Each structure stands twice: as C-alpha cells, then as structure tokens.
Amino acid sequence: MSATTRSRLVVNGEAQIFSGDPRRTLLDFLRLDLRLPGTKKGCDHGQCGACTVIVNGRRINSCLSLAAMHDGDEITTIEGLGTPDALSPLQRAFIGHDGFQCGYCTPGQICSATAMLEEVKAGWPSVVADISGDNPDITDEDLSERMSGNLCRCGAYSNIIAAIREAMGAKGAAE
Numbered sequence: 001m002s003a004t005t006r007s008r009l010v011v012n013g014e015a016q017i018f019s020g021d022p023r024r025t026l027l028d029f030l031r032l033d034l035r036l037p038g039t040k041k042g043c044d045h046g047q048c049g050a051c052t053v054i055v056n057g058r059r060i061n062s063c064l065s066l067a068a069m070h071d072g073d074e075i076t077t078i079e080g081l082g083t084p085d086a087l088s089p090l091q092r093a094f095i096g097h098d099g100f101q102c103g104y105c106t107p108g109q110i111c112s113a114t115a116m117l118e119e120v121k122a123g124w125p126s127v128v129a130d131i132s133g134d135n136p137d138i139t140d141e142d143l144s145e146r147m148s149g150n151l152c153r154c155g156a157y158s159n160i161i162a163a164i165r166e167a168m169g170a171k172g173a174a175e
C-alpha cells in the first residue's frame with residue numbers, strides 16, 4: 001500500500017481536496033482529478049509553459065509542482081479567468097488579434113500573461129529592462145523576455161504580443 005497525502009486547495013474559487021499519491025503533480029491533479037482540461041501538458045519537463053497556472057498570484061509550471069505542496073493555496077487556471085460569455089481582457093484580446101493557431105499553448109500563454117502584467121504593474125525588472133522608475137517603457141523585446149517561458153509551436157508570437165499590448169492598454173501595439 002502506498003502512502004497518501006491530503007491537502008486542501010482553492011481552485012478557481014472552489015475548495016478542493018487532494019488526497020492521494022504525494023508524487024502526483026499539480027498538473028495531473030487539475031486535469032485528471034478535477035477534470036479541468038484547459039491547462040495543457042506539453043513537455044512535462046518545465047520547458048514549454050503549456051501547463052502554466054497562477055498560484056497565489058504568481059505564475060508557475062504546474063508540471064513541476066506537486067499537488068501535495070499546495071495546501072491552502074489559491075490556484076487559478078484558464079477556466080477561472082473567464083467564460084465564453086465573460087472573457088477576460090486577455091482572452092478577448094487573443095481572439096481579436098489572432099493570438100493563436102492550434103490553441104494548444106494558449107491557456108498557458110494567457111495565464112502567464114495575466115500574472116506577468118501584475119508583475120509589470122508592481123515594477124518587477126526583467127533581464128531586459130528595469131522598469132522600477134516612473135513611466136517605464138515596456139518594449140516588445142522586454143515583453144518577449146517576460147513571456148519567454150511560454151513556447152508556441154505555431155509561431156503566433158507577434159500576435160500574442162499585440163494581444164498583450166491591447167490588454168495593457170498600451171499604444172503602439174504590434175500589428
């Protein structure tokens with residue numbers, strides 16, 4: 001008999017209990033146990049970002065995290081950001097700018113961008129730019145760096161940047 005672990009998580013605003021193998025990843029818990037298929041499994045090795053979810057406001061790769069580690073945490077998946085009738089600003093912008101082709105990477109891109117915009121608001125620097133001063137200039141290069149943990153096999157990057165810029169309310173969105 002294998003050991004089991006129990007933890008209580010809040011997923012998209014609803015309390016959920018994880019009880020099972022302590023090696024179960026957060027990604028598998030979300031997709032297989034809670035039947036939330038929006039979060040995608042791409043590489044399963046922390047390299048593609050398809051599995052990105054937001055934990056207590058921070059974006060993480062759910063394939064590299066164990067469900068048992070998240071007792072008391074608030075998890076937001078793409079299903080928690082908006083619905084077809086009430087899309088989040090980023091979801092709307094991705095559609096408006098054709099920010100996806102196959103759509104496989106899209107939930108992770110949108111979760112990542114949602115948390116990334118909060119990081120920008122908080123003045124977090126990236127490798128490319130220190131934006132801690134007044135009126136920081138967020139360049140496309142800086143946005144690309146901030147989103148570099150999310151790969152898109154279809155190469156929809158320029159439209160993704162345009163969508164993020166629209167959601168930021170910034171001028172000069174890429175075409």
Ligand code: FES
Pocket residue numbers: 040041042043044045046047048049050051052061062063064
């Ligand atoms: S599936 Fe988690 S980073 Fe690729």
Ligand code: FES
Pocket residue numbers: 099100101102103104105106151152153154155156
């Ligand atoms: S839209 Fe196909 S992988 Fe990004």
